[in-house]
Amino acid sequence: xxxxxxxxxxxxxxxxxxxxxxxxxxxxxxxxxxxxxxxxxxxxxxxxxxxxxxxxxxxxxxxxxxxxxxxxxxxxxxxxxxxxxxxxxxxxxxxxxxxxxxxxxxxxxxxxxxxxxxxxxxxxxxxxxxxxxxxxxxxxxxxxxxxxxxxxxxxxxxxxxxxxxxxxxxxxxxxxxxxxxxxxxxxxxxxxxxxxxxxxxxxxxxxxxxxxxxxxxxxxxxxxxxxxxxxxxxxxxxxxxxxxxxxxxxxxxxxxxxxxxxxxxxxxxxxxxxxxxxxxxxxxxxxxxxxxxxxxxxxxxxxxxxxxxxxxxxxxxxxxxxxxxxxxxxxxxxxxxxxxxxxxxxxxxxxxxxxxxxxxxxxxxxxxxxxxxxxxxxxxxxxxxxxxxxxxxxxxxxxxxxxxxxxxxxxxxxxxxxxxxxxxxxxxxxxxxxx
Amino acid sequence: xxxxxxxxxxxxxxxxxxxxxxxxxxxxxxxxxxxxxxxxxxxxxxxxxxxxxxxxxxxxxxxxx
Numbered sequence: 001x002x003x004x005x006x007x008x009x010x011x012x013x014x015x016x017x018x019x020x021x022x023x024x025x026x027x028x029x030x031x032x033x034x035x036x037x038x039x040x041x042x043x044x045x046x047x048x049x050x051x052x053x054x055x056x057x058x059x060x061x062x063x064x065x066x067x068x069x070x071x072x073x074x075x076x077x078x079x080x081x082x083x084x085x086x087x088x089x090x091x092x093x094x095x096x097x098x099x100x101x102x103x104x105x106x107x108x109x110x111x112x113x114x115x116x117x118x119x120x121x122x123x124x125x126x127x128x129x130x131x132x133x134x135x136x137x138x139x140x141x142x143x144x145x146x147x148x149x150x151x152x153x154x155x156x157x158x159x160x161x162x163x164x165x166x167x168x169x170x171x172x173x174x175x176x177x178x179x180x181x182x183x184x185x186x187x188x189x190x191x192x193x194x195x196x197x198x199x200x201x202x203x204x205x206x207x208x209x210x211x212x213x214x215x216x217x218x219x220x221x222x223x224x225x226x227x228x229x230x231x232x233x234x235x236x237x238x239x240x241x242x243x244x245x246x247x248x249x250x251x252x253x254x255x256x257x258x259x260x261x262x263x264x265x266x267x268x269x270x271x272x273x274x275x276x277x278x279x280x281x282x283x284x285x286x287x288x289x290x291x292x293x294x295x296x297x298x299x300x301x302x303x304x305x306x307x308x309x310x311x312x313x314x315x316x317x318x319x320x321x322x323x324x325x326x327x328x329x330x331x332x333x334x335x336x337x338x339x340x341x342x343x344x345x346x347x348x349x350x351x352x353x354x355x356x357x358x359x360x361x362x363x364x365x366x367x368x369x370x371x372x373x374x375x376x377x378x379x380x381x382x383x384x385x386x387x388x389x390x391x392x393x394x395x396x397x398x399x400x401x402x403x404x405x406x407x408x409x410x411x412x413x414x415x416x417x418x419x420x421x422x423x424x425x426x427x428x429x430x431x432x433x434x435x
Numbered sequence: 436x437x438x439x440x441x442x443x444x445x446x447x448x449x450x451x452x453x454x455x456x457x458x459x460x461x462x463x464x465x466x467x468x469x470x471x472x473x474x475x476x477x478x479x480x481x482x483x484x485x486x487x488x489x490x491x492x493x494x495x496x497x498x499x500x
Contacts, residue, residue: 129463162463180470181463200471207474
């Protein structure tokens, strides 16, 4: 929306950038390097059949920097730097170095702003400051202060200002490589250094790579929900195998194109669905879980990891709240199947979301099926959660859950997991089926 | 030299805040030359032979011209 060179229009089958002025014959998009970027899958494919517009294919699902794990932001930064470096060799530069210029095709970052390329006009790189705000400082705050980059972008759409980074780091910033990048501005006009005409770009890329070397996200997921699979004592081996087998059979029978896995944790069932040929949006509120999933699936186009707290999903963002659609709008009606495994009781008890609201949300997200794991009121974990919240376990009876789901869905199959108080349900949305 | 370094540290510690109408990242434009110099040193340290060869070729071109 904000590019002065053109207007972005989203169509069902593609994206069109309608230009205010036609592309010049020497525009970078006609350079062989642009086609090389496309061939290497570093730049979204494009066509310039008319000089007045640029057309690209549209990815069915796109996540945003406030939904990325740190490793995704790090890979997006590495891609941006690689593009900058290779552009500098042909006397071109990126006009802007925003994290929003990168999208993920599954677990693969790809640059999408075709209007960002321009000839180098002077020694300085004007987008350097934006790269620092969008990539270096959020990753620095995550690495040294423990605030995930997704949380930074949730508050700061245009990245982290140096002054804010300075406040968050405090004096600790002097023990990091990033401290020169958090200096305050003393003057309002920054004049280009006219003593040399040699562009700084290649050397600035080297400097930024040196900065990024200390910001690579930690490889080992530390604690919390990231260690759930290793520590779950409420499942025996047999019940886990049974659960995997049931979900696998259902997915095999339903053959979904898209699956939305809510509360995916480390993506155990997301990967199971992907093995059956589905594309999966794997959403979890824990950035460490999504980071571990992304690193394990790096390069895989089938799985789209998303950091999303269902208890606090944002509506639209950006200008007037409509410039950037919120996650519910992007998820609505995309998936054939929604997985809600071991999730409903957390939403209903821990977050006190009324059960009929949970059911309505699941109906909104699915085109047809929901695979849900319901837990009875006599399950020790339900009793424990209710005690913590001062609720009665009887409020979350299995019969009550079934009745609630029954208002929106038809139960196709119900299977009790051995040795547990848990039941897997395959539900079909009968309101959509009636259309 | 020690006095200069000490003064520089004190100066960096007590920098006043930027005005709201100045893009705070604009300060990075002022120091890009210095940061590019650091980048150049890093590039040389990583690939010294390559940089020496490139410098030799540049010098030779200048001499021939």
